[in-house]
Amino acid sequence: MFTGLVSAVGTVVSVAGEGDLRRVAIRAPYDPATIALGASIACAGPCLTAVSVEPAEGGCVFAVDAAAETLMRTTVGTWARGTRINLERSLRIGDELGGHLVTGHVDGLAEIVARESVTADAWGASERFTLRAPAALAKFIAEKGSVCLDGTSLTVNGVTGDRFTVLLIPHTLQVTTWGERQEGDRLNLEVDLIARYAARLAEARA
Missing domain, CATH: 2.40.30.20 (Elongation Factor Tu (Ef-tu); domain 3)
Incomplete structure (x- = not known):
C-alpha cells in the first residue's frame, strides 16, 4: 500500500527485454541498504518489485520487472533511458497517511x-x-x-x-x-x- 505522496524522482538508466517482459533499471536517491530484494516501490503509479539493488553515486540503482499486464495498462512500456518518474516507498505501519490509500494497481x-x-x-x-x-x-x-x-x-x-x-x-x-x-x-x-x-x-x- 502507498499514500500517493511522492518521496523522490527517479531516472530510468536502462530498459532491457522485448515483448511481454521488460527489466527497467532506475537511479534513485534512496539508501540501497534500506531496499530489500522483493520490496514494493510505486514507480509513476504502478507497484513494482525491486529485483536488484546496487549502490550508486548519490543513492542507488534498482531494477524492476514489468510484465504484460503492466505494459498494457500503464505507461511503463513507453519508458526509455532518461525518463523521469515519481517514486514512493511502500507504506509502513505507523507512517503518517497524508494522501489517500493507494494500491499501486493502475486502472x-x-x-x-x-x-x-x-x-x-x-x-x-x-x-x-x-x-x-x-x-x-x-x-x-x-x-x-x-x-x-x-x-x-x-x-x-x-x-x-x-x-x-x-x-x-x-x-x-x-x-x-x-x-x-x-x-x-x-x-x-x-x-x-x-x-x-x-x-x-x-x-x-x-
Whole structure:
C-alpha cells in the first residue's frame, strides 16, 4: 500500500527485454541498504518489485520487472533511458497517511487535455490540469474525491462527463514530474479504492 505522496524522482538508466517482459533499471536517491530484494516501490503509479539493488553515486540503482499486464495498462512500456518518474516507498505501519490509500494497481490511462496557470505569487504559479478519463473509469471520479495520477495523490476539483480537473501547487510541481507534463501526455490513473468498492456493491445490489 502507498499514500500517493511522492518521496523522490527517479531516472530510468536502462530498459532491457522485448515483448511481454521488460527489466527497467532506475537511479534513485534512496539508501540501497534500506531496499530489500522483493520490496514494493510505486514507480509513476504502478507497484513494482525491486529485483536488484546496487549502490550508486548519490543513492542507488534498482531494477524492476514489468510484465504484460503492466505494459498494457500503464505507461511503463513507453519508458526509455532518461525518463523521469515519481517514486514512493511502500507504506509502513505507523507512517503518517497524508494522501489517500493507494494500491499501486493502475486502472488505466488519463490524458491531459489542457494546462493553465491559475495563480502566481512569491512561491511560483499553481497550475490547473484538465484530464480525460477512460469512459469505463469516469464514474469512479467524483468532485472533492481523490485520484492517483502518475503516483501522486490529488484532489479532484471538478468533473464534467469524462473530464476532470486537478490543481497542482508550486511545491508539487517542483518535487514531482508534474512540472514537465503538457497537453497530450498520458498518465497512469488509479481511481479511489473506496469508490471502486462502493460501485461494485451498488452493482451487486442491483
